[in-house]
Amino acid sequence: MNPLTRRGLLLSGAAAAIVGSLPTRAHAADDFALMRQQWRAQLVAEGYDPADPAIAPVLTRIADTAQSWWNSMNKAANRTYLWSDAQLSQHQSFAISRSFDRLRAMALAYATPGSRLAGNATLLTDLIGGFEWMVANFYKETGSIVGNWYEWQISGPTWFNDAIVLVYDRLSAAQIAKYTRAVAHYTPAPFGTAANRALSSYVVVGWGVLAGNATAVGSGVNGLGPVFPYVTSGDGFYRDGSFIQHGAHPYTGTYGTLLLEAIAPLACTVANTTWQVNTATVMAWYRDSFDPVMWRGALMDTVAGRTIARFDETERVHYQRVLKAGLALAPSAPAADRAWLRSVLKEWLLCDPESDPTPTDTVPSLLAARALVADGSVARRGELVVSKVFPRMDRIVHRRPTWALAVSMYSARIANFESINGENLRGWTTAEGAAYLYVNGSRQYVDGYWPTVNPIRLPGTTVDVRSRAQGEGAGAKSPNRWAGGASLGGRYTAGGMNVAVQGGTLGLQKSWMCFDDFVVALGTGIKATGGHRIETVVENRRLSAAANETVLVNGSVVVPASGDTATIAKVRWLHLAGTGGYVFPAPVTLGLIRQVRTRRWADITTHQSWALTTPITHTYLTAWLDHGINPNGQAYAYVMLPTATPAQTEAFAASQGASVLANTSNAQVVRAGGVTCANLWQPGTASIVTANQGVSAVISTGEGLATVALADPKHATTTMTATIALTATSVVSADAGLQVTSLNPLTINANLTGAAGSTKSVQVRTA
CATH class of the missing domain: 1.50.10.100 (Chondroitin AC/alginate lyase)
Known part of the structure; x- marks a missing residue:
């Protein structure tokens, strides 16, 4: 069957099959001349x-x-x-x-x-x-x-x-x-969902403008109708900032970007006409979906899907596309959002310490960027500092002034990785709790990272060391529902994932407890019966071209020869120059390898557009914990101190700046200062938290106030009762669905119906 007939899109003549409630009034020729002029002005300038x-x-x-x-x-x-x-x-x-x-x-x-x-x-x-x-x-x-x-x-x-x-x-x-x-x-009419819907709408508006066909232009603009509303399932933008395409894949950095690349020129083309598009919703997407994952010239690969295997669609390319769309939209943005957007765009233009991210594919984009930078009335927004869970796409982003960490997970709702059209053939562990660390700049994951990194040893993952077939397990979901966490005030996060490694027998619970200056990574209940060695990868860092970064273990310089493995006992702390420190609350035996890896893009994609065969060489420093073969209930704990100096790392190790209060299959709890982060994997009590359901919780105390943040990462709980072992005197505020039923001890009844893993918080005064 003709694919067009199957889609119901085949036309016998131009626009003959377009139907719907569309404008019917005649439009003056200058309407179309204006739209052509506005369209062309996005491509060429004078x-x-x-x-x-x-x-x-x-x-x-x-x-x-x-x-x-x-x-x-x-x-x-x-x-x-x-x-x-x-x-x-x-x-x-x-x-x-x-x-x-x-x-x-x-x-x-x-x-x-x-x-x-x-x-x-x-x-x-x-x-x-x-x-x-x-x-x-x-x-x-x-x-x-x-x-x-x-x-x-x-x-x-x-x-x-x-x-x-x-x-x-x-x-x-x-x-x-x-x-x-x-x-x-x-393309007679808009079709598809989310990005594909917006892109096809733009095509229809385009040929309608060129043909002087008002019905087609109306069809294209009206085709955006399903794109703007937030979705509760399937493809599109969610209120929590998540973006999904292809049913179960986080795709802010690819299809989300394509969606912007369709809406921005479409909106600019039809501006000042009957079909003018209200972009208020797009501004909300910029704020909630894109801003958190835009880091100093990079749109984080954690939401780029299979395009990590494309040499010409790196994090930096996606970043520039979002920036370019914003520059185009800024002049006509709703008044309530215009100042904010311009300040954010200016920040994005100036914050990259390693290169200029200004879009230069057309002169108008360059001129718009230069004008914004030169505009003294627009202040830079400043670095975004936030800790955010995206519960509908199983992602966590924790950002500080000089570093950021993104954690990729999957669950019974979200698939592990996408590999279609011969692409991303080694994305096996990219969502197995992979932790993508950005320190100062954003060069780590570009320039051939994905072809050359060991795909079985991605940072943050606990893996079974076995061979895997190209594309094996792509699109798989976990049998477990727990993936996500709770964030308190956009500052602290208790994140976790109940891991069932695809294609093997390995299972465990992983947590990331995110504080002001560090992240505590925990693993527990590590069990496997498949006869493979099990490892937790503390770090797998691409080194500089010189590959001369100093590696310190307990203060002593360690320089493994290229390709050699060093196994070091009683490690309390590790420091990698240019990255930061890693502290082990209990001394561990640590594996280290400095490895020169030469690979090709063709190793991770067979797609004819991206299967380059030119060799690429990078050097990596990998550190891991060996749990042996067929472990039964092992655990690990380490603290990530991005950008810390050796002295700061050693001091943290000596002072035990974070206390691991629980690391069992029942609960994982960490306290630092006045903040407690907890994942209760099942009903019970751990530290100061008791709950009748599994829960992620963050509790902050100080200055006579206590704030409690609660979330259900399983998206399955409708009601919950949580008790916090502290005494309150009154309730300051409570999110909808939370009710304080006792002040001593503080007891909260939570109605989580429809919460879909999002965080709800209550603040009380304490005695």
């Missing part, structure tokens, strides 16, 4: 100095890119393709996306003032010839999809639409009608 040192390199890159595709373009009269690596018979859907992407690059160079190819008549002739050839051969308005639908219905037509608007004034009405009929044939 009135700048091409010799400006900041702009000239962008113009050169735009022209160089176009020149390379123009040079390699097949211009023969009897051609059967435009580029040799974009042939429908060999490359299927990629022949569509690649061809239109390259034609767009040529159009951009032609239309960009100051580009050495600007206004080049020969380029224009070959460009339009490319348009004509595509719609006559590959992208026919009566054609059928070959290969993957995405390139035909979203990515290919998005680039085609851009290319058309860039040279619109050089095209005849007949040509424009022909091209838009082709796009309308494959």
Whole structure:
């Protein structure tokens, strides 16, 4: 069956099958001229100095890119393709996306003032010839999809639409009608969920604007209707800041970014018309979903899904895309959000100590960024300091002024990792409690980290050391529901995961107790019967190019030879220069290895777009705890002190700055200062917390006040009673669903119906 017919999208003519409640009034020609102008202004600008040192390199890159595709373009009269690596018979859907992407690059160079190819008549002739050839051969308005639908219905037509608007004034009405009929044939109306819905809506708005078709523009804008409301299941944005795509995968950094990349230009295109889009909800997404995972030039890979296996879609690329969309949206953002967004964008532009994250793919993005930085009326927001649980996508982010930690988990609700289309073939342990540590800058997880890191020894994981098949277990969910935690005031978090390692017999409970300057990592109930060695990976750090970072163990320099394993007994603390310290409350035997690893992107993806075979070499320092073969109830505890000096690490070890009060299969509890973080894995009592259900809890006391934060990481409890061993005198505040039934001892009845793992808090005065 034709894939378009199966989707219910096949048109006999342009826009013939579009239905719905849409504007029917006639629109003046200048409505469409305005939209084309606003669309084009996002791609090209005027009135700048091409010799400006900041702009000239962008113009050169735009022209160089176009020149390379123009040079390699097949211009023969009897051609059967435009580029040799974009042939429908060999490359299927990629022949569509690649061809239109390259034609767009040529159009951009032609239309960009100051580009050495600007206004080049020969380029224009070959460009339009490319348009004509595509719609006559590959992208026919009566054609059928070959290969993957995405390139035909979203990515290919998005680039085609851009290319058309860039040279619109050089095209005849007949040509424009022909091209838009082709796009309308494959994407007649919005479809899909979340990002795919927004992207397809943008395609429809695009061909509608180009064709002067008010019905299509209305259809595209109205197609965003299902995207803006928060969801309670499936794909989309959740009120807690989570974003899910493909049913069960955290994807803020990829599909969430694509969604912004569709809504931002769409909203800018239809601004000041009948179809103007209210972006207030988008501002909430920036605040709750994107801001917490944007770190100094990187959008954290913990929410990037399978695209960690793409060499050209790194954390830094995703960061720039979110930044670019925000720059485009800022001028028309709702008044209540505009000042906040501009201050955040300015912070994102200036906070990266290692490179300039300014988007430079088009001149307008660069000019908008420069103008914002130069605007003295806009203050930088400052570094975001927050501790946040994303309960609907099983993620935790704990951010301090100079470091950040992201923890990736999965459960009966969220899948472990995605590996489709031959991508991310070694993502096996990326959500097994993997702890991604960012220290100062954001270079750790780019420049070939994912192909070269040992995928069985990701930091924070407890793993069975065994071979795994490529893509083994992808998309699996855990038999256990517990993954998440409670956060108090956006400052402290008790996070935890009941781990059942996919494909093996290993199980345990893991906790991350997040305080002001450190995180305590706990593991308990480590059991396995599969005959494999079980390890907890304390750290697996990519070193600098020189690989000369000093490693201290108990104050003595340890330098394992490359490839050699050092096993050191009675370790109380470890320090890695440039990263920080690790303290073990009870002395441990620690394994260390300094390893040079050479791998290729092709080792983790077979997808033809990303399977590079060029060798990449990096050096890693790995530290781990060996639990032996078939452990039965073992435990571990260590403290992460990011950015700490050796002296600070040693002092923390000597003072026992955090007290592990419980680390059993019943409960894990840590106290530091006036803060207690607890995970009760089952009903009972641990330290000062008693509950009749399993619970994550954070309790802070001081200055005559106590605050208690409670959450159900299983998302299964409807009611709970928790008792805290302290005496209160009155209730200051309580979230909806919490009722204090006793002040001595403090007893709280919690109605958690519909809470879906989110935290509820109560504050009381104490005696």
